[in-house]
Amino acid sequence: MKTNEVLEAIKNRRSVRSFKNEQIQEDDLNAILEAGIYAPTGMNYQTFHFTAVLNKEKLEELNRRVKNVFAHSEDEHMKHRGENEAWNFYYHAPALIIVSNEEIIPSSGLDCAVALQNIFLAAYSLDIQSCWVNQLRYTCNDPFVRELLTEWGVPEKHFIFGCAALGYNSGVVPQTPVRKEGTISVVK
Template sequence: MKTNAVLENIKARRSVRAYTSEQIAREDLQVILEAATYAPNGMHLETWHFTAIRNADKLVELNDRIKGAFAKSDEPRIKERGQSQTYCCYYHAPTVVIVSNDPTQWWAAMDCACAIENLFLAARSLGIASCWVNQLGTTCDDPQVREYLTSLGVPEGHRVYGCVALGYADPQTLIKMKTVKAGTVTIID
């Protein structure tokens, strides 16, 4: 089967949920964010926004606000996370990128998904681990969370469609091999 560096990068990328405390270089973060801006987007309107947080105290505050929103949930599993002293939605990664978009654009979520994939692949190409973080997408309309997002620079009218945890994988963590489920591809000639 044919291969090249891009295809190998795609195949090697995995979600990592345990990180060292070492911060990624600002220069690497800028390269990763630039890759996100080159993702396909509806009518090339670029209505998205990328908010990168490298400040540990601000990440802890964000996690606390997400937990506060979770604590209000009627779903027992979500409520449990909100009451946990150890729960960290971003897996203690030293950098988190919030990906938001104008929800009035029907393609907003799809644009963000394409950008997030570019974030993942660019990070992997630089030896930086990543993971999709969904929790902010489900809590961004909570008043305390929304207030904090605005203070961080997320545009007021934007909805969060996903976040990306970035950092260096904890060497003690086992990275699972990918197996492709049979029957997931159909080719019609």
């Protein structure tokens, strides 16, 4: 099988869910954000927005508000998480990049997903670990969650399609999940 630095990064990146209490460096963050904006977008619209939150207290306040929405959910799994004192949706990562876009644009969610993968790979290349965290998708339109997002610069019309939790790994790097058979077809 052919390999190179990019192919190795694609294969070796893992979702990490335990982070050191140490902020990532500003030039690394800037490089990661730049990787996000260089992602392809449908019709080259580039309507996405990246909001990087690096403040521990602000992130904890966001976690409280997200958990409050979960605690009132009719879904048992979500409710359990919301009521769990220890649960933190971004795994106490020191940095969270919130990726948002105008919902009305057909490719907006896809554009955000592509940008997030660029972010994960750029982070990996800089020895920074990452995990996609999805909980703002379900909670971004709650008025108390939205209040914080707006304060931080997320455009009002934007939906949150995903977030990247970022930081240095504090524990064991997870094993590579086994790749399922039969997900590729080649027609010649």
